[in-house]
Amino acid sequence: xxxxxxxxxxxxxxxxxxxxxxxxxxxxxxxxxxxxxxxxxxxxxxxxxxxxxxxxxxxxxxxxxxxxxxxxxxxxxxxxxxxxxxxxxxxxxxxxxxxxxxxxxxxxxxxxxxxxxxxxxxxxxxxxxxxxxxxxxxxxxxxxxxxxxxxxxxxxxxxxxxxxxxxxxxxxxxxxxxxxxxxxxxxxxxxxxxxxxxxxxxxxxxxxxxxxxxxxxxxxxxxxxxxxxxxxxxxxxxxxxxxxxxxxxxxxxxxxxxxxxxxxxxxxxxxxxxxxxxxxxxxxxxxxxxxxxxxxxxxxxxxxxxxxxxxxxxxxxx
Amino acid sequence: xxxxxxxxxxxxxxxxxxxxxxxxxxxxxxxxxxxxxxxxxxxxxxxxxxxxxxxxxxxxxxxxxxxxxxxxxxxxxxxxxxxxxxxxxxxxxxxxxxxxxxxxxxxxxxxxxxxxxxxxxxxxxxxxxxxxxxxxxxxxxxxxxxxxxxxxxxxxxxxxxxxxxxxxxxxxxxxxxxxxxxxxxxxxxxxxxxxxxxxxxxxxxxxxxxxxxxxxxxxxxxxxxxxxxxxxxxxxxxxxxxxxxxxxxxxxxxxxxxx
Numbered sequence: 001x002x003x004x005x006x007x008x009x010x011x012x013x014x015x016x017x018x019x020x021x022x023x024x025x026x027x028x029x030x031x032x033x034x035x036x037x038x039x040x041x042x043x044x045x046x047x048x049x050x051x052x053x054x055x056x057x058x059x060x061x062x063x064x065x066x067x068x069x070x071x072x073x074x075x076x077x078x079x080x081x082x083x084x085x086x087x088x089x090x091x092x093x094x095x096x097x098x099x100x101x102x103x104x105x106x107x108x109x110x111x112x113x114x115x116x117x118x119x120x121x122x123x124x125x126x127x128x129x130x131x132x133x134x135x136x137x138x139x140x141x142x143x144x145x146x147x148x149x150x151x152x153x154x155x156x157x158x159x160x161x162x163x164x165x166x167x168x169x170x171x172x173x174x175x176x177x178x179x180x181x182x183x184x185x186x187x188x189x190x191x192x193x194x195x196x197x198x199x200x201x202x203x204x205x206x207x208x209x210x211x212x213x214x215x216x217x218x219x220x221x222x223x224x225x226x227x228x229x230x231x232x233x234x235x236x237x238x239x240x241x242x243x244x245x246x247x248x249x250x251x252x253x254x255x256x257x258x259x260x261x262x263x264x265x266x267x268x269x270x271x272x273x274x275x276x277x278x279x280x281x282x283x284x285x286x287x288x289x290x291x292x293x294x295x296x297x298x299x300x301x302x303x304x305x306x307x308x309x310x311x312x313x314x315x316x317x318x
Numbered sequence: 319x320x321x322x323x324x325x326x327x328x329x330x331x332x333x334x335x336x337x338x339x340x341x342x343x344x345x346x347x348x349x350x351x352x353x354x355x356x357x358x359x360x361x362x363x364x365x366x367x368x369x370x371x372x373x374x375x376x377x378x379x380x381x382x383x384x385x386x387x388x389x390x391x392x393x394x395x396x397x398x399x400x401x402x403x404x405x406x407x408x409x410x411x412x413x414x415x416x417x418x419x420x421x422x423x424x425x426x427x428x429x430x431x432x433x434x435x436x437x438x439x440x441x442x443x444x445x446x447x448x449x450x451x452x453x454x455x456x457x458x459x460x461x462x463x464x465x466x467x468x469x470x471x472x473x474x475x476x477x478x479x480x481x482x483x484x485x486x487x488x489x490x491x492x493x494x495x496x497x498x499x500x501x502x503x504x505x506x507x508x509x510x511x512x513x514x515x516x517x518x519x520x521x522x523x524x525x526x527x528x529x530x531x532x533x534x535x536x537x538x539x540x541x542x543x544x545x546x547x548x549x550x551x552x553x554x555x556x557x558x559x560x561x562x563x564x565x566x567x568x569x570x571x572x573x574x575x576x577x
Contacts, residue, residue: 056413057412057413057576058409058412058413058576059576060576060577077576078415081413081414081415082415086413088406088409088410089406090405090406092405092406092407092409092410093407094331094402094407096334096335096338096339097331097334101331101334104327105327105328105330105331106410106414108323108324108326108327108416109324109327109411109414109415109416109420110414110415110416111320111415111416137338153410
């Protein structure tokens with residue numbers, strides 16, 4: 001699915017934000033097509049949230065421009081706000097209020113007529129499975145319930161574009177799956193979704209296209225399967241004794257380029273494919289390298305990330 | 319999109335917080351009661367000074383207590399706003415298409431409601447302890463007008479600082495400035511009893527005239543604190559000017575949040 005830039009729900013051109021000397025977002029270009037889930041993938045501090053804050057009118061760009069839902073975020077912020085839904089990273093919800101009260105407040109702020117407020121509130125509570133908890137104070141909610149309520153709040157005015165900033169960070173696996181299913185359902189109903197995440201699996205599972213951001217710049221962009229195909233070779237990861245690492249590195253270099261891996265391991269992109277693994281093991285044995293563990297991975301988004309940035313996303317988190 | 323409807327809903331949220339988190343409202347309520355009882359008891363002897371405008375120390379000290387409480391009703395919402403900014407809840411309000419003025423008018427409604435509640439509690443306690451409204455209902459209304467004025471300007475000041483600092487550093491400045499602003503007046507002694515630099519500062523401090531407004535009809539024996547239009551308009555003018563400046567300070571601060 002492609003759109004011309006003029007009717008893209010989200011379009012950024014040279015979008016830049018500086019905080020003093022720090023370039024949090026350094027001139028990114030981005031186009032999100034109508035009806036797609038676009039994943040914004042990067043480690044903490046990469047610039048994802050700053051970019052989202054600019055796209056959602058919370059922060060003025062230092063340079064460049066962004067058009068969201070057809071309006072410039074800097075010159076027509078109110079028009080943008082009427083058309084977008086946003087669930088920010090921390091699910092910032094007043095713990096003293098009940099779920100129903102929060103939805104009613106949100107409904108009024110978005111200009112929903114009084115006659116529709118109650119029915120819309122009940123409908124959204126049901127949609128996110130919080131009908132029974134609607135009259136409870138949010139302070140008593142679990143992390144997953146708060147996230148679902150946050151999602152419901154962002155949907156009060158039936159937005160055409162939805163921004164989800166790390167929606168599953170800190171959630172248990174079950175809550176994460178529930179939220180993923182809801183995001184897919186919203187997307188099937190026609191909502192364009194921009195999702196930021198630091199979880200590779202989340203981007204892989206949900207996003208039609210992704211952009212990888214690192215140090216404020218977009219370093220790769222495309223469909224997950226295409227990006228993985230570009231990286232090409234499978235990665236062989238070996239764990240050897242510390243004093244054998246130099247010898248192992250020399251052997252691995254005969255089979256391809258070394259790739260960044262988690263600390264204590266070595267990785268090589270096998271240019272002749274997985275069939276050379278037995279040759280690698282034999283060569284390591286001939287070099288008297290004691291092998292502790294070995295695994296082979298098909299290209300993943302982490303490989304794409306490592307290829308683009310020189311370091312691993314998952315390694316950063318560990 | 320209606321400013322008043324949005325403001326009303328924001329105000330409702332803040333009002334709901336009073337019974338749910340009473341500890342956040344207690345300081346504004348206890349401050350005037352403490353000031354009224356402690357000061358009028360401790361400084362009872364000042365009423366014996368020849369020319370002191372009342373023989374009831376509680377009549378002298380209750381209005382300053384009420385103004386302190388009203389100020390804390392205003393800056394208390396500044397504290398809440400800092401918490402909302404720090405937790406991210408304020409982003410939710412700012413991301414909505416509700417008119418920006420609603421984000422200030424809503425808290426203003428709350429500050430007024432808190433001030434009315436405060437008056438409804440503190441004034442009867444004062445009366446029970448010996449306060450006499452010699453000026454009758456007009457004196458009560460005058461005190462209410464002064465306290466609403468103080469809560470308005472304190473709210474504007476508190477919000478403006480909250481928007482600029484965005485963290486608890488603002489809270490210390492809010493409290494300190496309110497103390498300084500209220501004490502550099504005729505809070506403790508009549509203006510004509512004060513000498514030196516404090517006399518000059520208190521004379522030019524507009525809050526002195528808000529205090530005159532609050533004390534009207536409570537201290538009838540003096541020459542400058544009688545229930546009169548000449549004691550009313552300077553106080554009202556001070557309220558209008560200071561509140562206007564404070565609310566403009568808040569509005570500009572809100573705009574700065576986007577930058």
